[in-house]
Amino acid sequence: MPKASRIVVMLLHPDAQFYIDTLPTLSAEEQVSFGKDAPVSEADATHVATDQDIAGVPVRVYTPLSGAGDLPCLVYFHGGGWSGGTLNMIDATVHSLVVGLPIIAISVDYRLAPAHPFPAAIDDAFAVVSAVLDGVSGLSIDTSRVAIGGDSAGGNIAAVTAQQLRERAVGSTPVLAHQVLIFPVTDVSTTSTPSYLTFGKDCYLTKDAMERYIEQYADGHDRTDPRLSPLLASDLSDLPPTTIVYGECDVLAHEVRAYGQALLEAGNSVTMTEFKGQIHAFINLGGISSDARAARRLIRAELEAALC
Template structure:
């Protein structure tokens, strides 16, 4: 598959970066922090506030001031549960918040290897549960709350959606961007085809999985949501994949499996894009398109959670 010209520009910028497993975690985090300049312009919103919800640090984005309860979404950043932070996700969450016309809550969950599974999931669940119960301290309409995330964050969003299904209030939507859905192995065609040369490598995935899984069983559905035998009764889903990404096939397979379990699913592949294009809004225009798409899908679910969104 041909790499998109914008994605090629990004690959040229990061060419020669050392394999993650040859550096310390601190070095890898510092290197990723340098990529903030590639994430695009930070669009103005009404307010940005760093607080804690359920004891977990979060950053709250309000696109407008409202006297009545507003819809909201929780965002879980990518980075293999090991790197990444609120700064890297900042422009992304701003854009989604504006498009969704909803409060954005970016979650600063604990990172591995210092805090392996289930620490990140525990934080994601704690914040989401507090928001749904009206215990966030924010003026949120608890009947219109969604979850979203990319890569490792997409994994967390998918697992949170599974863990909280059937509970009231229900999640209105889940937006999963090139989610890691099966941590038990690298067996798909896209894992092989894009194992090297497209930023995220098979070696990187093994590094991330080892850090996060630790001594746990990688087939646990709380680690590998695609291995859950029951995918019924999930929130409406938007699944976004990148055409030149080793995680492409497992994301699209999970979208199909959710659809076959009679869930409402919109699945969109950005042809020629690479992992982690959603963050690279300063170089890759499709990042900005994808952010608007996520916001639009969230807004549609908030307007009419029962509405059927078309499968693509």
């Protein structure tokens, strides 16, 4: 009988398997860019990117080259286990989510663990989004058309921020127009779910790596706190319409599905799409993955429908 690890490998999409097989052959420097998109050329750009601060937090703002008046906005939080990731790393992905649309995107360079453990990232996220919603970001934004989003740890930050912002809502109408959660971490209290057990060794993001990330970020805090584990919040009602995207062969798949189902059961509008055979972080592999490009098109269409 074949070993379980061999069965897992057979589940992987060819693009994902190619990525996993190639990484060990590259230098550390080459691994950073392998599979990613080429930098957006001036000829292809539909937005101009500028680095600045909002509420004292460094951000990169993508402003449409066309469009007038107050525009809708996406505030985005990158992944990296709360301890890595940069604005440059996520640059092509963020641009791809709003390319061709009259939407301002704000990519947030929140503070990272272990130097800045929980709740530093949440505090930075809340400060930036609050400044946007309060109309004090210095940008021409329609505050009634603001969405937030993120991938992995950034998806966790987005989900937590959306929950925190409910107190600003008028009645049951969410203050945010939409949220985009891309393979988000939703429960750091356990690494023993079925997807951790099945995909925790041979599918890019490992169980051991996630446990290190969680340990650095949680820093001894109660891991059942909903600000760490948004899935464990006692009330998930009155949250913004949500788009969820994730890969089947991801250690986080179980908790991602659980969060989507919990949002639905709480009466929220949810679109949840699983990409078969895909690994964690696949959406950033636009240079080699057709699924990455398809996921971005899906999210872009959801944002256009929600904001434009």
